[in-house]
Amino acid sequence: MLDKMMKTQLFAWVDRRLGLEEIIKSQLTEYPAPKNLNYMWNFGSLALLVLVLQILTGIFLVMYYKPSAELTQGGFTVAFDSVERIMRDVNFGWLLRYMHAVGASMFFVVVYMHIGRGLYYGSYKEPRELLWIIGVIILLIMQGAAFFGYLLPWGQMSFWGATVITNLFGAIPILGEYIGQILVGGFAVGDPTLNRFFSLHYLFPLLLVAIVGGHIHALHTVHSNNPEGIDVHKPEEQINFHPYYTIKDAFGVAFFLLFYCYIVFFNPQLGGYFIEVDNYVPANNLQTPAHIAPVWYLTPWYTILRSFPDKLMGVAAMGGSLAILFVLPFLDRSKVRSARYRPMFRLMVIMFFIDVIVLGYCGHSAPTSVLKVVGQIATAYYFAFFLLLPLVNKFDRTKPVPEGI
């Protein structure tokens, strides 16, 4: 079909002015990809799909949403009322809102799988260091966008989550208090906070689009890694992105939509994981919820924060746990990329995945003395995994990598 389209006169007219044929060839029909990519390589295209869905649903939600913390009848606010208006009175507003709320969580599901794949198969290693680093920037912006967005319904967890997180800045010496006040727009979370978070919640996805463009550009410069983690140059080891990976990604999209739509249509709150129970209660600055916890995708970092008795140390550790991802390519100097041929690293990285899930569980649950210790051990391993990498490579008996795929 693409071939036929490219032979039309209209295409020739556009091509002479845009160089479209060259782009299609170099980026799709003659873009070489290793032929042995497994289904773990589907999560990149899925992340792009969810980003587009979030932006589209978000644009329509903004047509009805009102960012105002002005009180209305019964302890509600204009913002909360406008969300309920979307849910009840706007045609298919419920669909837009649930797609957006579930989409936020599913975005993190696919991106965490994507990052996990990169870790396991060594996709961050030479020559893909910048590709990885751009990816970490995307993760940080995503977390920011999700945090800002969660304030908008102005429910109890919106309000108290924002209060807890913005208070963290106070722990930073000298400038901290000032930064906190700038972020909140006053001395406590209130109407100015809601307005600036709304503005930033619209800005961050635009930044995401630009940086995702950079991510894809970097990928197409260095080309995909593969499960064997070896360089692939021979023509018989490569296949063209289109049609092979376009159809495989399309299949992946349909499979993903099965899960996504099941949640959207049948269980949008997902038992309080995707939309927290307390967020159906309007924000009340005089009543703290019994247990404040961020949404599941931020809980691993919340545990790291809580694992330190000193607030500043906790904040520094939380920042450090994300910052350390930037230097991962330089900590791990092993020549072998894929964990398949690095027995000790393989064990460590699988334990790291379990560790992050444990961290998430601890952050989601109400704090107990046992969970606190478990969280501290998990935090220790989180950092140990990265910091031990230079050492492990000295002892890891790597298996010989195959000549080709």
Added chain:
Amino acid sequence: MKINKTLLAIGAISVLLFSTPVMASGGGAALSHAEIDVTNQKQIQRGLMVFADVCMGCHSAKYVTYRGLMDYPEIGLTRIEVDELRGQNSLLTGLISDLTIEDAIISYGVAPPDLSLVVPGRRGGADYIYSLLIGYVHDPENKVPEGNFNAVFPGNRIAMPDPLSWLEHDESETAELKQQANDVAAFLAFIADPHQNERRAIGFWVMCFLVLLTLVLWRLKVEVWKDVKH
């Protein structure tokens, strides 16, 4: 190896999808299961009557308008019934209690929460509402005044005085009161998300389509890839 990992990934996603959080209920007592059906017009209408006669003495449901009581087919009141219910109120106003929040605070010490979103807004949902209404007991330590001790309410001391008179009822009324508690839980579960039945009905067809689409794309993928040796 490859299949194992795929299975592992699917397993990990399924755990996330189908697990429900285990939350400690603050009141201690286990919740009873509410027999509710948010597609049952009869039950929702009976629940509305309990809501209007009992709950609305103090509580509002501001996001549900009188018009909504006609427009949502799951409630489906007639115009005459709605007119009788709303009195002087406009069709477009919500179900707002006559008791002002100031008066409520003078009488009970707290503002009665709006009930539009009470089912998703409480751990346990409709089961919690049902259990709360039939959860009034005598305080074993005799500290809390009669009618303010509830087995399932977090902290047990509740400002709302026994709305269904559960404490004083005799055996012959048990079934009737449980029915009322069930019905009002069903009504509240429905109004929390009035498009939920439409959503599930559309969802069924969406899932059917997606299953077909996934199968077609899977076969297409296999067909396109059949000459790639890997």
